[in-house]
Amino acid sequence: MIPSPEDARLRALHDLGVLDTPPEERFDQVVRLAQRIFDVPKVAVNLIDADRQFTKAAVGIPLGDRPRAESFCTHTVAAQDTMIVRDAQLDERFARHPDVVDDGELRFYVGQPLAAPTGETVGALCLVDDHPRDLSEAELGLLADLGRWVERELAADDDELQAREVQRRLLPYRPIELDGYAMAGCCLPARHVGGDYFDWSMVDDRLQVVVADVMGKGMTAAVLTAGIRAMMRGAAPFNPLERAVYRTAVGMADDFTETGTFATLFACRIEPASGELDFVDAGHGLALVVPPQGEPRRLQSRDLPLGALPDDTWTVQRERLAPDETLILVSDGIFDIVEDEAAAVDTAAHIVRDGKDPASTIARIEEYARTHDLDDDLTAVVIRRLPA
Structure with a gap:
């Protein structure tokens, strides 16, 4: 018939x-x-x-x-x-x-x-x-x-839609329940899939937070992003922070060379009781500690992105997240909102202080993305140490 x-x-x-x-x-x-x-x-x-x-x-x-x-x-x-x-x-x-x-x-x-x-x-x-x-x-x-x-x-294409769903599943399902802390995050690809990711997990009773941004957009960047996440997840429980970043870079070296790309990465581990914060900044430069009042503190270094140089190494630095202070990490998609790093710092501090909590801060970023066309992937993570 x-x-x-x-x-x-x-x-x-x-x-x-x-x-x-x-x-x-x-x-x-x-x-x-x-x-x-x-x-x-x-x-x-x-x-x-x-x-x-x-x-x-x-x-x-x-x-x-x-x-x-x-x-x-x-x-x-x-x-x-x-x-x-x-x-x-x-x-x-x-x-x-x-x-x-x-x-x-x-x-x-x-x-x-x-x-x-x-x-x-x-x-x-x-x-x-x-x-x-x-x-x-x-x-x-x-x-x-x-x-x-x-x-x-x-x-x-069905494969691309499935890849978007796979990438979504690589992100944390929910915030970690950690006494004295609140957290929220978002990852907003400019296309169906993107080259950003964020992750949080507990490593030796410390909160580990990672934000990475692969140069480029689309399927290739998404595949590299999945590789970085897998390498960091695998290396973190058995290595100090800087060594975990190094092992991730080594494991991804051939992929970076083959695709002619690199990735910026910020990774930190926070000791919950003291707020002591060890961090590695691999060319990321968009991490900020925002106190309730006063000037925000940028967490950055001169270390290069993953894949920029063979056999490169990364150094760990220390900060402290005091009660009622907020750590905000963003990817360079924020430059679709502001023009330069100084404006990015001011904007990040402003939205943190305007928000009642990390969830409302992230909601504001997501609302902006819904009403504007992003040329680049935008990822943001907000970790607040609650007042004592």
Whole structure:
């Protein structure tokens, strides 16, 4: 039996694997940009299933399901072409629609069809306004460009999506419960996968924290990042901090040479009772101790990144995290927010002091990333020693 066009369309939609998945930044970026370009209150990426509309990304519109019978986008899918409704109250197809009649929030609609890699139309990128309007040919061209962007994301290679999930699983599942301390962290790749990572673990009753940043982005950087994490995790329980960093560099040397890259790394171990903090800075330079008042203290050295020179070594230095002081570590993705190191120090100190705790500080960084396009991976870790 030859499947109907609708059966083929539904199979293509389900093969994408995006139905009933949580929000993703790669789609959220498109709807935010569309809202700014077209100055409309509502934008959505809607996927049309057998009997429902699933909203994958939106501004001004709830995410999740809506009956297909109430969907404007199902008409776009059926037409397989851009559909413009200049004034829904004057269009007999939609004049009695609840959104048009009951609250009057939908007067203008335009839907750009979205195709699966196999060509079937599976949904629409739509714009909605509460008053009649029109789009110029140039604006329709921009909308088509954004639609193609969504289609590329829908067709993202399965291996890359799986790699993103693997990389996510390499990050700590949750903060370590350590008396007298609070901690939080985030790792925000500029692409599906990135070259940053952070980790925390207990080593000989001390809290070890690591942040690393591989030069570059994407799959190659992500693979190297996974290697660094594995080497540090393996070496740390059996070696002093500087030796663990050295063994990691030696273990990764061939990979750095083959790919022509290197990695900056900051690693520290904190003795919980005293706050004594031993650290190695391998070209990272973006670690800061922020007291409640006064000047923050930068933790840095002149040591080079991993992979910069063969047979290089790294030195351990000492600081102390006093009660009510906060250690913040960031990757150089912060330079998407500020222009130079001095501004980075000021910004980091400011957000730490504005935050009630590490979790709220990290939440603020994540919120910034959600509302801006990052050119580089951004990682941040915040460790606070609680007041005595």
